[in-house]
Amino acid sequence: MSNHLIEDLLSGLILSDLEIMYFGFFTAMFQFIKYTFVVIIIIIGLLTLTRLRGIYIQQRSKGVLKEEDQLGRVRLILGTLYICFGFGILFNYLIYFLIWILSPLPKGLIYSLIEMGSRYIPESYLFLRDKLLIYMHPIIAFASFLGIIYFFLSLYYLINNNRVISNPHGIIRLLIKSIVMIIFLGFSTSFPYLV
Numbered sequence: 047m048s049n050h051l052i053e054d055l056l057s058g059l060i061l062s063d064l065e066i067m068y069f070g071f072f073t074a075m076f077q078f079i080k081y082t083f084v085v086i087i088i089i090i091g092l093l094t095l096t097r098l099r100g101i102y103i104q105q106r107s108k109g110v111l112k113e114e115d116q117l118g119r120v121r122l123i124l125g126t127l128y129i130c131f132g133f134g135i136l137f138n139y140l141i142y143f144l145i146w147i148l149s150p151l152p153k154g155l156i157y158s159l160i161e162m163g164s165r166y167i168p169e170s171y172l173f174l175r176d177k178l179l180i181y182m183h184p185i186i187a188f189a190s191f192l193g194i195i196y197f198f199l200s201l202y203y204l205i206n207n208n209r210v211i212s213n214p215h216g217i218i219r220l221l222i223k224s225i226v227m228i229i230f231l232g233f234s235t236s237f238p239y240l241v
Contacts, residue, residue: 072184076191076239083195084136090202091128094121124205138241145237154232156186184239191236193227196220 134140152158164175200221 080240084132088132091125094125148234155230187236190231193224196224
C-alpha cells in the first residue's frame with residue numbers, strides 16, 4: 047500500500063507513535079496477504095490446468111469423446127483466469143482496473159448505515175465519528191478482502207471438484223456469506239490497500 051493512501055486517510059491528524067504502528071501494521075499485513083494470495087491463486091490456476099491434462103489423458107485412454115467432456119472447457123477457462131488474476135494482482139494492473147470499473151458502485155452498506163446513524167449525533171461529536179471511521183477503515187477493508195477470498199475459493203471448489211462434494215451446504219453457506227460480506231463491506235474497499 048502506498049503511503050499516500052494513509053496520508054489521505056489521516057490528513058489533518060497528528061499521529062502518535064502508537065497510531066503510526068497501528069497503520070503500519072495494516073500496511074505490512076495487506077502487503078503480506080497480497081503476495082500470499084497471488085501465490086495461492088497462481089498455484090490454483092496451475093493445478094487446475096495440470097488436473098485438466100490428467101483428466102484429458104484418462105478420458106482419451108477410456109475412449110471418451112471430446113464432445114462428451116462438459117467440464118474440460120470450464121476448467122481450462124477457470125485455470126487461465128486464475129493465473130491472469132494472480133499476475134494482475136501481482137503487477138497491480140488488475141487492481142487499478144477494478145478500482146476504476148467499480149468506482150461508480152456505491153460503497154459498502156456499512157458506510158450508509160454509519161452515515162444514517164450520524165444524523166442523530168450532535169454536530170459537536172461528528173469529529174469522533176470521522177476519527178472512528180479512520181481507525182475502522184483498515185479493519186473493514188480486511189474483512190472485505192476476506193469476503194473476496196471466500197468468494198473465489200468457494201467458486202473454485204464448486205467448479206473444480208471432480209468428486210462428490212463432501213459438504214455442499216457448507217460451500218453454499220460460504221458462498222452466500224462471502225456475497226453478504228462483499229455487499230455489506232464493499233467490494234472495492236480493500237483494493238487501495240493492495241497497491
